[in-house]
Amino acid sequence: xxxxxxxxxxxFGTMAxxxxxxxxxxxALFFALTRLHGSRAMNIASLAAYLLLxxxxxxxxxxxxxxxxxxxxxxxxxxxxFLLPRAIWxxxxxxxxxxxxxxxxxxxx
Amino acid sequence: xxxxxxxxxxxxPLTAGQRxxxxxxxxxxxxxxxxxxxxxxxxxxxxxxxxxYNQLDFNVTRMVHINAMIVWLLFxxxxxxxxxxxxxxxxxxxxxxxxxxxxxxxxTAVAVVxxxxxxxxxxxxxxxxxxxxxxxxxxxxxxxxxxIGIVVCVxxxxxxxxxTFMKGTWSGISGVLVLDLxxxxxxxxxxxxxxxxxxxDQHWWWWVIHLWVEATWEVLVGCIMAWxxxxxxxxxxxxxxxxxxxxxxxxxxxxxxxxxxxxxxxxTPEYWLSIGGFFSALEPxxxxxxxxxxxxxxxxxxxxxxxxxxxxxxxxxAFGNFFGAGVWGFMHTLPxxxxxxxxxxxxxxxxxxxxxxxxxxxxxAMIYIALQRVRGNVWMSGGxxxxxxxxxxxxxxxxxxxxxxxxxxxxAGYDQSFVERALEGSTWSGYFQAQQSAxxxxxxxxxxxxxxxxxxxxxxxxxxxxxIGTSETRGKQALAPLPE
Amino acid sequence: xxxxxWWSSETLWRKTAIWVTAxxxxxxxxxxxxxxRQITAGGERVPAYNVINQKIFxxxxxxxxYQVPRxxxxxxxxxxxxxEADAEALVTLGKLTVQAKNCMNxxxxxxxxAYYAPDLTKxxxxxxxxxxxxxxxxxxxxxxxxxxxxRTFGTGRRMPNLGITEKEAHGIxxxxxxxxxxxxxxxxxxxxxxxxxxxx
Numbered sequence: 100x101x102x103x104x105x106x107x108x109x110x111f112g113t114m115a116x117x118x119x120x121x122x123x124x125x126x127a128l129f130f131a132l133t134r135l136h137g138s139r140a141m142n143i144a145s146l147a148a149y150l151l152l153x154x155x156x157x158x159x160x161x162x163x164x165x166x167x168x169x170x171x172x173x174x175x176x177x178x179x180x181f182l183l184p185r186a187i188w189x190x191x192x193x194x195x196x197x198x199x200x201x202x203x204x205x206x207x208x
Numbered sequence: 209x210x211x212x213x214x215x216x217x218x219x220x221p222l223t224a225g226q227r228x229x230x231x232x233x234x235x236x237x238x239x240x241x242x243x244x245x246x247x248x249x250x251x252x253x254x255x256x257x258x259x260x261y262n263q264l265d266f267n268v269t270r271m272v273h274i275n276a277m278i279v280w281l282l283f284x285x286x287x288x289x290x291x292x293x294x295x296x297x298x299x300x301x302x303x304x305x306x307x308x309x310x311x312x313x314x315x316t317a318v319a320v321v322x323x324x325x326x327x328x329x330x331x332x333x334x335x336x337x338x339x340x341x342x343x344x345x346x347x348x349x350x351x352x353x354x355x356i357g358i359v360v361c362v363x364x365x366x367x368x369x370x371x372t373f374m375k376g377t378w379s380g381i382s383g384v385l386v387l388d389l390x391x392x393x394x395x396x397x398x399x400x401x402x403x404x405x406x407x408x409d410q411h412w413w414w415w416v417i418h419l420w421v422e423a424t425w426e427v428l429v430g431c432i433m434a435w436x437x438x439x440x441x442x443x444x445x446x447x448x449x450x451x452x453x454x455x456x457x458x459x460x461x462x463x464x465x466x467x468x469x470x471x472x473x474x475x476t477p478e479y480w481l482s483i484g485g486f487f488s489a490l491e492p493x494x495x496x497x498x499x500x501x502x503x504x505x506x507x508x509x510x511x512x513x514x515x516x517x518x519x520x521x522x523x524x525x526a527f528g529n530f531f532g533a534g535v536w537g538f539m540h541t542l543p544x545x546x547x548x549x550x551x552x553x554x555x556x557x558x559x560x561x562x563x564x565x566x567x568x569x570x571x572x573a574m575i576y577i578a579l580q581r582v583r584g585n586v587w588m589s590g591g592x593x594x595x596x597x598x599x600x601x602x603x604x605x606x607x608x609x610x611x612x613x614x615x616x617x618x619x620a621g622y623d624q625s626f627v628e629r630a631l632e633g634s635t636w637s638g639y640f641q642a643q644q645s646a647x648x649x650x651x652x653x654x655x656x657x658x659x660x661x662x663x664x665x666x667x668x669x670x671x672x673x674x675x676i677g678t679s680e681t682r683g684k685q686a687l688a689p690l691p692e
Numbered sequence: 693x694x695x696x697x698w699w700s701s702e703t704l705w706r707k708t709a710i711w712v713t714a715x716x717x718x719x720x721x722x723x724x725x726x727x728x729r730q731i732t733a734g735g736e737r738v739p740a741y742n743v744i745n746q747k748i749f750x751x752x753x754x755x756x757x758y759q760v761p762r763x764x765x766x767x768x769x770x771x772x773x774x775x776e777a778d779a780e781a782l783v784t785l786g787k788l789t790v791q792a793k794n795c796m797n798x799x800x801x802x803x804x805x806a807y808y809a810p811d812l813t814k815x816x817x818x819x820x821x822x823x824x825x826x827x828x829x830x831x832x833x834x835x836x837x838x839x840x841x842x843r844t845f846g847t848g849r850r851m852p853n854l855g856i857t858e859k860e861a862h863g864i865x866x867x868x869x870x871x872x873x874x875x876x877x878x879x880x881x882x883x884x885x886x887x888x889x890x891x892x
Contacts, residue, residue: 120495270798330854334788344793349794349797457713551803
């Protein structure tokens, strides 16, 4: 636990905290849409969301004067939110493989 | 793809389990109304402290408000499980009569508890009061006799469900469900003893509160959702089951030690600051996973539903869970922030959105699914005779009302942490100064306005529930078969 | 192609769910043993009940960077120095009363409860009790007759009459004094306690 934080820091800290979860989810959303439609616009949107996530994490770390272990937690969030949507998408494709195969074989019969 | 056929309703009588479920659903809705009624009185007491002073004080109205909520949500869950058990086990309910008796005992006990809350209210400082009147511990105020009764009733419920699966067939969903019910009943016992040591008291108290709402309830909802997805969207059982396991791994993986974020300031050791902070950072993971999966699914077969109100409430559940539990939770969960927000209206703000978004919505969706069957498998898709204005408006009013209350309480919470905690050093005078500041009082007024909006929404929803489908002549919309 | 890869098979994830849950539960249980040991009354974090015989200060600990309770010289509550058993009995009466009167649905204790009335964690140390000599008497009066002695600071939010007896009031004061000695990791931050004479 770092030093006491001021009034403004409390405001920015909480807003950035909300920003982390929101932009993390937005990134996941646009990432998934990019995979689904392969559209460039979605890809750019997902990068923008991730940029927002980076900013949120930095603002939060700054406002709350994070240090040591808490920097590590911030880093885990940054890396985790980047990798997680990829892993989950992979799992989606994997788990639905049997279902996809069934549709495919029915369509070709 | 969209071969929506309009046919005549094919009514089929409710099964034994579904009849029990309807009992629970009706009782749940009555308690929902009680929750809102007492919530309104509590809110009003913030504005006019003399309302019912020395007759029905805030400690009583607020207790009924939160207890009615816990119990109606539990009734909704129990009802939902009774609704799906026979379908999932592919056999008839074991002990339908026992289930009915159990329902009446439980409901009578709840009524007695509420009457005692309202008319006896408080007792002398003796163990007797805790056994007979109320336990005075937030959320689990029910007196000890009722605690024991609740556990017995839950065990009877558990027996009914497990025995039905044993007689019929087991599945991945029922396996998770039954194990989760064991945990649900077991954890409740952690809240059933007296100790003068407030730190030990709150340590175990959080086992019940946190491990219920942030672990076992979430998984119970996961089971109901899994069954619902197979039923309403025709999703593949194998895929749904695999995803239920993935969600269990993610929820318990982050949620069990997420308990640490309640162990920051109650006398518990400092290592909980790190553990609680770290696992809180992980808790949005299951929610993010759901976002990706939902997009993937929608891309594969689009959304098509034979029950629009239920689907709308399921979508409200997805958003409510994400914002209430995910965003509002993480905003104030790191210890650096929580030091200022703990024990302020922040928690009330988070509580309102999270309980409504994650749990009230899913129960309402289940009730709409049940009502479709009750009214004889009627049409509940688009183009209802009255354009479905009642369910649409009640959905809007309820969600808008709760979101409005949440934002108002958030503003009040900010103001309170600024004035009371940061400026005034958390003294009593600091507390009251915060309560009288312009922003706080404005926020409380708005909370009341949105509370009224919520109330109107509920009344409208009840009207809709009583009437929807009663004069419908078309049968349930048939969905195009989805890939196996 | 139509095979589900091993890393997304139902069996693997069933096992994963079980192992993750079991592992987390075991970690929680291990931590619980340590935590309960540390918060049992009589330890460093949660003092023994006879701490009510002593003065309690709340001041900055420079190593930890925030305020923590410090136990001072003897200062018996209501002028009676109690042995450990009697002190525990008095605090127990107070805690029972706090539960039976449903205090937690207006107040917060250690920050948990309702937000209609002030937090009670450091109520014993609140500057609102004017000074050390008046404190005990004011607290008892307040508890027994809140209608006339409520400290509402102009909000009109009075505590209701809960029928608290003098004995119960003494118990509550003992409980509050004992609670203020719990090490709460600096909560509430920046608290400005009542000024007390420090003979240490």
